Amino acid sequence: MARIEDVAARAGVSAGTVSNVLNRPQAVSPKTLERVRAAIAELGYLPNESARALVAGRTRTVGLIVPDVTNPFFADLANGAEEVADTHDVIVMLYNSAESTDRELRYLGQLETQRVQGVLVTPVDLGGGNVLALIERGTPVVLLDRGTGLRDLCSVAVDDRAGGRLAATHLVEHGHRRVAFIGGPLAVPQVRERLDGAREMVDAAGGILEVIEVPGLTVGAGRSVAAALAERPPGERPTAVLCANDLIALGVLQAATRAGLRVPGDLAIVGYDDIEFAAAAAVPLTSVRQPRHQLGRVAADLLFEEINDGKRHSHRQVVFQPELVVRASTGVQRG
Amino acid sequence: MARIEDVAARAGVSAGTVSNVLNRPQAVSPKTLERVRAAIAELGYLPNESARALVAGRTRTVGLIVPDVTNPFFADLANGAEEVADTHDVIVMLYNSAESTDRELRYLGQLETQRVQGVLVTPVDLGGGNVLALIERGTPVVLLDRGTGLRDLCSVAVDDRAGGRLAATHLVEHGHRRVAFIGGPLAVPQVRERLDGAREMVDAAGGILEVIEVPGLTVGAGRSVAAALAERPPGERPTAVLCANDLIALGVLQAATRAGLRVPGDLAIVGYDDIEFAAAAAVPLTSVRQPRHQLGRVAADLLFEEINDGKRHSHRQVVFQPELVVRASTGVQRG
DNA sequence: GAAGCCGGTTATAACGATTCAGCAACCGAC
DNA sequence: GTCGGTTGCTGAATCGTTATAACCGGCTTC
Numbered sequence: 001m002a003r004i005e006d007v008a009a010r011a012g013v014s015a016g017t018v019s020n021v022l023n024r025p026q027a028v029s030p031k032t033l034e035r036v037r038a039a040i041a042e043l044g045y046l047p048n049e050s051a052r053a054l055v056a057g058r059t060r061t062v063g064l065i066v067p068d069v070t071n072p073f074f075a076d077l078a079n080g081a082e083e084v085a086d087t088h089d090v091i092v093m094l095y096n097s098a099e100s101t102d103r104e105l106r107y108l109g110q111l112e113t114q115r116v117q118g119v120l121v122t123p124v125d126l127g128g129g130n131v132l133a134l135i136e137r138g139t140p141v142v143l144l145d146r147g148t149g150l151r152d153l154c155s156v157a158v159d160d161r162a163g164g165r166l167a168a169t170h171l172v173e174h175g176h177r178r179v180a181f182i183g184g185p186l187a188v189p190q191v192r193e194r195l196d197g198a199r200e201m202v203d204a205a206g207g208i209l210e211v212i213e214v215p216g217l218t219v220g221a222g223r224s225v226a227a228a229l230a231e232r233p234p235g236e237r238p239t240a241v242l243c244a245n246d247l248i249a250l251g252v253l254q255a256a257t258r259a260g261l262r263v264p265g266d267l268a269i270v271g272y273d274d275i276e277f278a279a280a281a282a283v284p285l286t287s288v289r290q291p292r293h294q295l296g297r298v299a300a301d302l303l304f305e306e307i308n309d310g311k312r313h314s315h316r317q318v319v320f321q322p323e324l325v326v327r328a329s330t331g332v333q334r335g
Numbered sequence: 336m337a338r339i340e341d342v343a344a345r346a347g348v349s350a351g352t353v354s355n356v357l358n359r360p361q362a363v364s365p366k367t368l369e370r371v372r373a374a375i376a377e378l379g380y381l382p383n384e385s386a387r388a389l390v391a392g393r394t395r396t397v398g399l400i401v402p403d404v405t406n407p408f409f410a411d412l413a414n415g416a417e418e419v420a421d422t423h424d425v426i427v428m429l430y431n432s433a434e435s436t437d438r439e440l441r442y443l444g445q446l447e448t449q450r451v452q453g454v455l456v457t458p459v460d461l462g463g464g465n466v467l468a469l470i471e472r473g474t475p476v477v478l479l480d481r482g483t484g485l486r487d488l489c490s491v492a493v494d495d496r497a498g499g500r501l502a503a504t505h506l507v508e509h510g511h512r513r514v515a516f517i518g519g520p521l522a523v524p525q526v527r528e529r530l531d532g533a534r535e536m537v538d539a540a541g542g543i544l545e546v547i548e549v550p551g552l553t554v555g556a557g558r559s560v561a562a563a564l565a566e567r568p569p570g571e572r573p574t575a576v577l578c579a580n581d582l583i584a585l586g587v588l589q590a591a592t593r594a595g596l597r598v599p600g601d602l603a604i605v606g607y608d609d610i611e612f613a614a615a616a617a618v619p620l621t622s623v624r625q626p627r628h629q630l631g632r633v634a635a636d637l638l639f640e641e642i643n644d645g646k647r648h649s650h651r652q653v654v655f656q657p658e659l660v661v662r663a664s665t666g667v668q669r670g
Numbered sequence: 671g672a673a674g675c676c677g678g679t680t681a682t683a684a685c686g687a688t689t690c691a692g693c694a695a696c697c698g699a700c
Numbered sequence: 701g702t703c704g705g706t707t708g709c710t711g712a713a714t715c716g717t718t719a720t721a722a723c724c725g726g727c728t729t730c
Contacts, residue, residue, distance in 0.1 A: 001473065003686060014710045019688055029708060044472055046448045050394065051686035053385035054715050069404045069413075075431065078404075091445050094429045096410065110426050113381045137379055138336065219615040254617040257592075277612070280554040282589040338716060349680045354718055364678060386716035389685050 002043040011039035022047060053115070061091045062303060063111035065104060065121040066144070069096040072275055073292050074122070077144065080296025081120055088304055090117065097124055105130045112139060118303045122146050126189065128153075140306040142299050146189070154302040156318045158290045160190050163322040164197025167242050167270045167288055168209075170324055174331070176240040176268060177207040182225050182252065183244025184213040191217075191244045194272060198242050210238060217244055222251020229267070230259035240268035240330070246275045249285055253329065257282065264331035274325050284327035291320050337378040346374035357382060388450070396426045397638060398446035400439060400456040401479070404431040407610055408627050409457070412479065415631025416455055423639055425452065432459055440465050447474060453638045457481050461524065463488075475641040477634050481524070489637040491653045493625045495525050498657040499532025502577050502605045502623050503544075505659055509666070511575040511603060512542040517560050517587065518579025519548040526552075526579045529607065533577050545573060552579055557586020564602070565594035575603035575665070581610045584620055588664065592617060599666035609660050619662035626655050 008015045013032055020028050021036040028036070039045075053059040064081055066074035082092045093116070097104040104124045108131070111119055118140035123131050126146060135141050135153070143155035171179055181198050183191045195211065202209040214221035222243065229237055243249035249271030253263055261267050263283045271278055274289035298318055306313045343350045348367055355363050356371040363371070374380075388394040399416055401409035417427045428451070432439040439459045443466070446454055453475035458466050461481060470476050470488070478490035506514055516533050518526045530546065537544040549556035557578065564572055578584035584606030588598055596602050598618045606613055609624035633653055641648045 004688095005686080015687080016689080016711075017709060020709085023688080027708075032708080048389070048686055049449050050385045050388035051715090052688075054383070054389055054686080054717085055688045057715070059385065069429075070407050070410045072405050075405045078431070079433075091449075094404075094431070096413070096429070098414075114384050114426075219612070223615075251615070258617060277554070280558075280586070282593060282617070339718095340716080350717080351680060351682095351719085352678085355679090358718075362678080367678085383716050386685090387718075389687085389716080390718045392685070 002045040004045070004047070007036065007039045007043055007045045010043060011036045058117055059115050060089060061093055061114065061116045062300075063093050063095065063107070063114075063116045063119040063121075065095045065097050065107050065111075065119070067097050067099045067122050067124060069094070073273060073290065076292035077296035077299070080293040080298075081300040082296075084297050084300035084304070090304075097122075099124055101125055101130065108134055112137070117307050118142070120144055120299050120303055140303060142303045142306070144299055145295065151317075152315055154306060154315045154317070156295050156299045156302065156320070158295065158320045158322050160193035160322075161197035161200075163272065163288045163290075164194035164199075164242070165201050166197075166322060166324045167194075167272070167286075168198040168201035170286070170326065170330065171240045171242065171268060171270060172201055172205040172207060174240075174268065176238075177205070178210070178238040178240075179207060180210040180212055180229070180238040180241045181244070182212045182214060182222065182241055182248055183217065184215060184221075186211075186213055194242075194244055214248065217247055219247050219251040219254075222248035222253075223255040224251075226252040226255035226261075226267075227259060230256060230261055234266075238267070240264075240270070242270045244272055246271035246273045246278045246285060246287055249287070249329075250277060250281055253281055253283060253285070264329055268331060269329040271329075278325075279327065281329075283329045286327045286330040287325050289323045289325050291323070295320060337380040339380070339382070342371065342374045342378055342380050345378060346371045393452055394450050395424060396428055396449065396451045397635075398428050398430065398442070398449075398451045398454040398456075400430045400432050400442050400446075400454070402432050402434045402457050402459060404429070408608060408625065411627035412631035412634070415628040415633075416635040417631075419632050419635035419639070425639075432457075434459055436460055436465065443469055447472070452642050453477070455479055455634050455638055475638060477638045477641070479634055480630070486652075487650055489641060489650045489652070491630050491634045491637065491655070493630065493655045493657050495528035495657075496532035496535075498607065498623045498625075499529035499534075499577075500536050501532075501657060501659045502529075502607070502621075503533040503536035505621070505661065505665065506575045506577065506603060506605060507536055507540040507542060509575075509603065511573075512540070513545070513573040513575075514542060515545040515547055515564070515573040515576045516579070517547045517549060517557065517576055517583055518552065519550060519556075521546075521548055529577075529579055549583065552582055554582050554586040554589075557583035557588075558590040559586075561587040561590035561596075561602075562594060565591060565596055569601075573602070575599075575605070577605045579607055581606035581608045581613045581620060581622055584622070584664075585612060585616055588616055588618060588620070599664055603666060604664040606664075613660075614662065616664075618664045621662045621665040622660050624658045624660050626658070630655060 004015045004018050008018045018036055021033055064078055078094055085092045095107040101124050120142050122144040123146055131141055143153055145157050179202050181195050186192055199209050212225055241252055249269050252269055256263055256267050263269055271285045271287040274287040278285040278287045339350045339353050343353045353371055356368055399413055413429055420427045430442040436459050455477050457479040458481055466476055478488055480492050514537050516530050521527055534544050547560055576587055584604050587604055591598055591602050598604055606620045606622035609622040613620040613622045
């Protein structure tokens with residue numbers, strides 16, 4: 001593969017000039033510029049990034065570690081981050097930790113030996129143990145959607161409590177007074193916050209919020225809860241459920257329909273995340289949407305700010321507001 | 336950040352010895368080994384990959400470009416590839432082309448300037464135009480799940496025709512003689528092959544296969560087809576549908592149930608891909624499963640074979656056999 | 671006692687780019 | 701015709717690592 005010297009020889013100039021053509025073309029005369037460019041094209045020359053990184057002391061890459069690539073939330077977020085990185089001439093390396101601390105640790109290590117400029121990461125363990133070591137050794141890090149508790153770090157997140165309030169307010173305004181919150185484990189901050197927000201509004205309306213904790217945010221969990229709810233006499237059943245994510249909501253929808261409950265007539269449903277399937281469900285789902293793409297963009301902005309400002313950078317925590325998308329599963333005004 | 340010289344100074348040896356500790360510890364005396372390792376730990380030294388790559392003339396990375404990271408098929412495939420890469424001490428860089436030729440081209444370019452050892456890619460355009468340039472300049476490439484037409488390349492894929500046969504045979508054995516195939520665009524080789532396989536078996540059984548082409552493999556497409564089918568008088572309606580993927584199948588399931596058709600009583604449904612939602616659907620879906628993980632592993636194996644064998648490597652096309660997962664949507668034996 | 675060997679170590683030369691001081695050629699101005 | 705000032709290019713040093721040849725006591729071996 002052609003090196004810069006080969007190009008230089010072919011164009012009859014020195015290597016330094018070729019480098020100038022590549023990096024500061026305005027410092028080269030039009031005539032040689034053309035000659036060198038021709039040589040580059042003829043040889044199919046591509047600069048060696050390793051050599052560049054070595055002399056520059058930094059690579060042109062940042063890392064992005066998400067807990068689940070198959071979740072559209074993170075795919076959109078990744079796109080947003082990439083757009084911003086692009087404007088900085090930086091490549092985003094994407095990794096899927098799959099919620100595994102081990103994988104996260106491995107990837108962080110890889111990114112560090114690769115000397116990436118910075119890392120965007122949704123930490124698996126909320127204390128951010130793996131991440132702290134990186135930071136101490138000087139790699140800029142921005143936290144995504146989790147671990148906002150860590151004050152001396154940049155982070156972006158969505159206000160889950162506000163999301164809970166949004167969903168609950170919507171139900172209350174539709175006349176619901178018996179509402180169930182389905183989600184879990186409650187130890188997950190995201191779930192907890194959504195619950196707290198919901199409780200706040202239901203309480204304020206003088207309603208009753210029943211909390212049904214489930215082991216995971218899955219379709220299966222939603223189905224078994226709905227099956228149990230359907231068994232109750234109508235008077236002891238909530239008229240609406242607020243689910244911690246759309247998967248649970250879809251499960252509830254399936255099992256409830258199956259058991260003969262009509263949605264939203266007998267049971268209104270609100271989901272969370274607004275995944276693609278939410279709109280495509282048998283009864284399109286009302287859901288809380290998060291500004292995913294924007295989240296990625298701002299996270300990347302913060303990261304580059306930190307990279308460029310160096311020591312005199314002050315960390316910021318950005319919190320986005322979610323938005324309610326109303327569809328058929330909560331029906332029309334009631335009561 | 337600490338360099339190898341810093342470690343050497345601290346341990347009272349030369350840089351060469353530190354390098355030996357890292358790369359050929361058996362060539363170093365136990366005493367100095369220990370001293371050097373201690374120094375490494377104390378300084379938190381991490382070798383600079385750019386420098387390593389520069390002298391080695393090759394990086395320790397390969398690229399993986401998939402058309403849709405959110406599709407579990409590719410996520411599993413990526414995991415398989417990564418496992419293999421791990422045993423070669425190589426990092427997998429993951430990219431999402433999102434079916435965009437532009438993005439694919441950009442990523443391929445990035446990978447090439449990064450001097451990756453090789454690339455695994457599901458080409459967006461089936462001719463593989465973008466990919467050919469890479470290959471000509473000497474980067475080993477293995478094609479994933481597409482573009483198997485290109486003979487002088489390594490590739491892995493799943494036998495879609497066999498998948499179609501598998502699904503159709505299952506329906507025929509359950510007594511179905513009026514079957515509809517729903518999928519499209521038919522120009523997509525995957526879809527076409529599945530259809531051909533299905534036709535083969537339905538024809539052999541003396542049945543009738545109706546082809547319903549849809550613009551895309553989406554839930555919405557499935558729903559509108561099912562709505563139309565439900566309008567027909569029972570005698571003119573197929574008793575079973577074979578869908579080109581699970582999303583269509585889920586759409587059909589929803590709309591059919593909605594219209595009062597019972598699944599599988601009035602309409603049996605077979606999907607394709609066996610995505611997670613298939614098992615979690617209102618009526619769990621019979622579907623054709625592909626050995627996704629294995630696909631990734633073998634693709635990576637082929638790539639490393641090519642990387643290590645160099646010129647005297649002969650390209651291979653590996654084709655996997657799919658597997659039918661029977662669930663409730665095709666019910667019990669009929670007729 | 672000289673020659674050869676051996677494990678363990680060091681010094682040195684790459685790898686492919688960028689940067690920067692320095693130099694030649696040319697410019698208009700006096 | 702000489703002088704400062706550009707402009708455009710070259711040559712050398714440099715980044716952090718690995719590979720390799722050379723070295724060096726200490727030990728056999730004849």
